[in-house]
Amino acid sequence: MIKNEVFSIGVMSGTSLDGIDFVYVKFDENNVSNFKILEAKTIAYSDLWKDKLQTAISFSEDKLQDLDVDYGVLLGEKINDFIAEFKIDNIDFIASHGHTVLHQPENGITLQVGNGQIIANLTKQKVVCDFRTQDVKLGGQGAPLVPIGDKLLFSQYDYCLNLGGFANVSYQKGEERIAYDICPVNIVLNKYAQQLGFNYDDRGKIAASGNYLLNLDTELRSLLYYKEKPPKSLGLEWVQEEVFPRIELVKRKPEDVLRTFTDHIAWAIADVFPENAKVLVTGGGAFNEYLIAQVKNKKNVKLIIPSKKLIDFKEALIFAFLGLLRVDNQINCLKSVTGASKDHSSGEVFYPKEI
Ligand SMILES: Nc1ncnc2c1ncn2[C@@H]1O[C@H](COP(=O)(O)OP(=O)(O)OP(=O)(O)O)[C@@H](O)[C@H]1O
Numbered sequence: 140m141i142k143n144e145v146f147s148i149g150v151m152s153g154t155s156l157d158g159i160d161f162v163y164v165k166f167d168e169n170n171v172s173n174f175k176i177l178e179a180k181t182i183a184y185s186d187l188w189k190d191k192l193q194t195a196i197s198f199s200e201d202k203l204q205d206l207d208v209d210y211g212v213l214l215g216e217k218i219n220d221f222i223a224e225f226k227i228d229n230i231d232f233i234a235s236h237g238h239t240v241l242h243q244p245e246n247g248i249t250l251q252v253g254n255g256q257i258i259a260n261l262t263k264q265k266v267v268c269d270f271r272t273q274d275v276k277l278g279g280q281g282a283p284l285v286p287i288g289d290k291l292l293f294s295q296y297d298y299c300l301n302l303g304g305f306a307n308v309s310y311q312k313g314e315e316r317i318a319y320d321i322c323p324v325n326i327v328l329n330k331y332a333q334q335l336g337f338n339y340d341d342r343g344k345i346a347a348s349g350n351y352l353l354n355l356d357t358e359l360r361s362l363l364y365y366k367e368k369p370p371k372s373l374g375l376e377w378v379q380e381e382v383f384p385r386i387e388l389v390k391r392k393p394e395d396v397l398r399t400f401t402d403h404i405a406w407a408i409a410d411v412f413p414e415n416a417k418v419l420v421t422g423g424g425a426f427n428e429y430l431i432a433q434v435k436n437k438k439n440v441k442l443i444i445p446s447k448k449l450i451d452f453k454e455a456l457i458f459a460f461l462g463l464l465r466v467d468n469q470i471n472c473l474k475s476v477t478g479a480s481k482d483h484s485s486g487e488v489f490y491p492k493e494i
């Protein structure tokens with residue numbers, strides 16, 4: 140059989156705005172789970188860009204169009220820097236998620252800025268982008284898109300657990316992929332770590348030093364969200380309305396909140412898995428040793444913490460893979476997780492034009 144290698148650059152900008160993730164990856168088209176991340180890098184945002192992307196939600200239509208162009212130029216230039224730094228000379232296509240500035244699927248709106256034509260012109264490469272719009276047009280949520288990557292690239296695991304701002308999980312139930320948000324994670328932990336002067340609770344050390352507050356945990360466990368059936372998802376608004384007020388009800392020491400909320404997260408996560416499940420854990424929360432130990436205490440599960448590269452770059456890798464599926468006209472959006480009217484192949488393809 141002829142080995143069919145495909146080389147792609149995946150580009151992702153997540154909600155936390157810590158930077159743009161770039162991966163250079165090789166796929167074997169005869170066996171896509173046989174992939175290799177060849178290079179990876181995160182480029183931090185300047186304060187100016189962070190501010191622009193954070194405030195874009197209130198921009199006029201004209202200003203959003205300008206942002207789409209300017210951010211496309213930024214991505215194009217940074218991709219060229221990435222290519223030069225690692226001397227990359229074999230690229231079949233670039234897959235760029237862009238940055239989500241508007242997401243109201245119930246109103247038929249989702250907008251990821253970072254103009255694909257501009258990226259194609261600047262890099263002189265084929266570019267796949269705009270992965271979410273078609274799904275929203277088909278009545279879906281336009282998210283999550285990662286689960287098909289979990290299914291096809293990481294099928295050796297029973298579950299894929301991501302511990303970012305929120306914990307989310309995806310797994311196979313018969314023919315269907317199931318995916319949903321479990322509970323808030325770093326969106327809450329970071330707030331209380333920051334009250335103590337830290338960006339985050341490194342390895343969960345502060346939590347480990349705090350006291351467990353039974354009343355608070357009991358109150359949190361009674362949140363109605365935990366009783367809802369998937370598909371379901373969480374957002375910052377929900378945390379602001381339902382979680383922070385419960386925590387703030389009585390003045391508590393940040394380290395006790397960290398201890399209690401970390402134990403709470405462990406309870407919510409452990410509840411998802413059957414005994415002995417093989418779980419791939421990614422996202423920054425995979426570095427929270429206290430949290431990981433608490434999950435293991437509560438349930439006998441095999442939590443597999445992969446390399447730092449995979450923890451940090453799994454999403455960029457999967458967007459490169461979504462690009463590969465799009466280029467091959469294969470399904471890359473699953474109705475079972477987004478709620479769209481059908482499975483479909485999503486993403487716009489741009490070719491370089493002379494400018
Ligand atoms: N050493 C560590 N110990 C504990 N927590 C950590 C550590 N390193 C990173 N984190 C946590 O992980 C967070 C970053 O994770 P990640 O990049 O997955 O989040 P994200 O991009 O906001 O996620 P998403 O957009 O998927 O919700 C940090 O804000 C921090 O809370």
Ligand SMILES: CC(=O)N[C@H]1[C@@H]2OC[C@@H](O2)[C@@H](O)[C@@H]1O[C@H](C)C(=O)O
Binds near residue numbers: 281283
């Ligand atoms: C609209 C949008 O950009 N959603 C992101 C966001 O960041 C995390 C969560 O909310 C997830 O739903 C999604 O990204 C991941 C990569 C996804 O689509 O699977």
